[in-house]
Amino acid sequence: MRRFQTIVFAISRLAAAISALALVLMVGHILYEIILRYFFATSTFVLDEFVGYGVAACTFMALGYSLEHGNLIRVNLLLARLDGVGRRVVEAGCAALTLGLTSIFIWFFWIRVARNVARGTTSSSIAAVPMWIPEGFVLLGLCVFWLQVFAYFLRQVFDTPPPVEAETANEI
């Protein structure tokens, strides 16, 4: 159990590293574009497209990691009034609902990605990027998130501690 939790969190952190890389690349691409446009009157011609892929990847790949750090916010009206078993039941219920929701999204993104591969869909820009790549990152991020929520669910069921402490509480 402890081992499973550690492995899942390691996967989430690895995915988050890709998010971080995406963020750095977005900043880099924009700066490069500005320099090209201002000093050389040219362009990479794909800025808004690539930065768009960057935001999507950055957001979805970080989902599991943000969940585990307690950054994904929730309304604590009910939770704050519960503890012990009652709280674990509600937490497990929330996790189960989120698992179901994420499964739906994984399934429909899988359909999109598979179709993009089969049809050979590309972007309409000069780069003609195969669309399964950026959408694949979204799918991958959703799968990592699913795993992390599942780990969260198991912790509620078996009442085991998380591998990291949520950090938001001590920031004020």
Add this chain to the structure above:
Amino acid sequence: MEALYPAGIVGILIFIYLGLGIWVFAGLLLVAISSLMLVLGMNIDRIGTIAANIAYRYASTWELAAIPMFIWMGEIIFRTDISNRLFRGLAPVVEHLPGRLLHTNVLGCTLFAAVSGSSAATAATVGKITTTELEQRGYDRSLALGSLAGAGSLGLLIPPSIVMIVYGILAEVSISRLFAAGILPGLLIAFLYSGYIMIRCLANPGFAPPSGVRTTLRGYLHIGLDLAPILILMAIVLGAIYSGIATPSEAAAVGVATALVLTILMRQLSFGLFLETLMGAVRTSCMVSIILIAAAVLSTAMGYLHLPSNVAEAIAALNLSPFALLFVLSIFYIVLGLFLDGVSIVVMSLPITLPLAVQAGFDPIWFGVYLVIMVEMGQITPPVGFNLFVLQGMTGVPIGKIAWYSLPFFFLMALGTAILAVFPEIALWLPRILYG
């Protein structure tokens, strides 16, 4: 009245899901899915296709990109000496204002609004810098968080502004004029906020800690030095926008690069700290972006329910006088703002409300400014209010409390709207001077 039946269902669903304590983004998605299922009887195949399509579309928009980058810039400022210096430098400046450093939120957001086009990025960046400091120094939390939530939304009113660009494209009015028209109303609202803070602090001196510091001549000389990094940062970002080197959307990247260079020059940045800022930015922006994406799916669901357009049509059928129309529209937009995010409000209602407003004699530029203020008010009303989400994520204070703290600032915006309705020139004067 028939139009209100789906609205009731959506409202109840939001309270059930969010009240249950599920993650906000998941709750919004579940509301969207359930209401399409319950009201329109759509099957899961169709709903899933819709949701995945819209989620990907919104997740990969260029306009969203400014958010993670501005949040990163805020992280860099927050985790280095720049934020300390900012407060050290501002302290003597606001020394004699009632409420002292409480004005940093309003001042900071007003300045930052000139750089950022979104409300979430403004609240997140300034909040990252100010919330901890103000709390540690013993300032009243309700005024600190309330003013931050309220002032964060100035990001939309003071140019550049994503919502104004959307309005300009849809209403076919000049974006440059719209931008110019937003400046004075933005400052007006900022003054209302500051005035309110002063009144509250005069009435209740305990809201701000005792001053304690006596600024010497040498201290005054230090102000410039302390404020230099943040002023240089602002100057470079604004300079990049107004010289045409960078577009407003690109300004965020210039901001990150400048903040990095500054902290390197100040010998503040280690690789470890760099990673800390980066991962902090990834986490916060993931939270903000995923909620925005979920809200886009919810907005699409509302579009399928024909909710905003039906209600807007019902208003059109009332044949009201100009001021009565404005009043009813304001109520309509405040209610829409409870559930929808900014751009969706504009896009879904405009085809009906703009012709109404123009027919009633309102200038389309003025109406754009009015609409942006309405959108701003929606940012701080629960259950779906982005500045509230951002601040909850940052401080851990429950959303209900933050909403309560923000309420006075909500009414101040309503007051601002009323002033603007009586004196439309506040919006229309500047564009006329600039563009004839």
Add this chain to the structure above:
Amino acid sequence: QERWDLANEYPPNSVHAQSADTFIKALDEASNGEIVVTAHHGAALGYKSVDQFDAVGDGAVQVASSFVGAWAGIDPIFLVSSLPFLAPTVKDTRALYEASKPYYEKVLADSNQVFLFATPWPPSGLWGNKPLDSMDAIKNVRIRTYDANGTITLRNAGAAPIQLSWADTVPQLTTGGIDGVLTSADGGAAAQLWEHQSHFTEVNYASPLQIVHMNKDVYDGLTDEQKEAVTKAAKEAEDFGWGLLENRVKENYAQMKENGMTIVTDVSSDYLAALGKAAEESIADWKAKFPDADALLSDYESRRKQ
């Protein structure tokens, strides 16, 4: 009673929103009120043209009006109407449309949807702060383009194409970050580009198509009378959209002149030939991607001569 939603990315006053509204009204009449369609202009449902191909095929939305250029990555046939300088007049645009229509119908049918009708965008030209009427004049001018073809063609012509999102275009014009914009008189007028630009040079770069398409399952579920009503309404809206074109250009020109713009219409044939030469690379690229290109183009040539 059938209740459909129609998705459209462009603002309520745009030509394509008007064509879609015409379709909706005609369909209401032809079906005796049996088919009620609600339009969601300005991307109010959240879809962009590129999404609408699958959204309609999957039945997420029943009807949509989509800019075909956005589908270039789905099938190369959708590029043909945006190829530069291939169809400079309205008559040519129509001939090219007639020649490519069977291909559109087939690709859409393969993706579970029905082609209803197509209407053209007003021809794109060069907005700028001087007449962009010679190869010398456009040399090194920084022009915002909207697709890969424009980028390739303008680069070959010696200009400096820049790709920007439409939302960033006006701010960049305001600050002088770019010098000009490749778009139609209509598109520029909607964004009031005359506040930053002084000249519009008519080069009839391209008049790409906007296709209105619907889900096949929904279509197959209609009665024969209803199908007939759809066909009739589509025809009416198509005629309206094509008829709109010339009037719209005249109206735009009048409005632009009122706002102090100079319209440059009589550019030399040498210049047009040189631009056409610059466009050859995009056309060759497209031919390499689309196997039936030669058949389509020869059909187009023969229709054009009629």
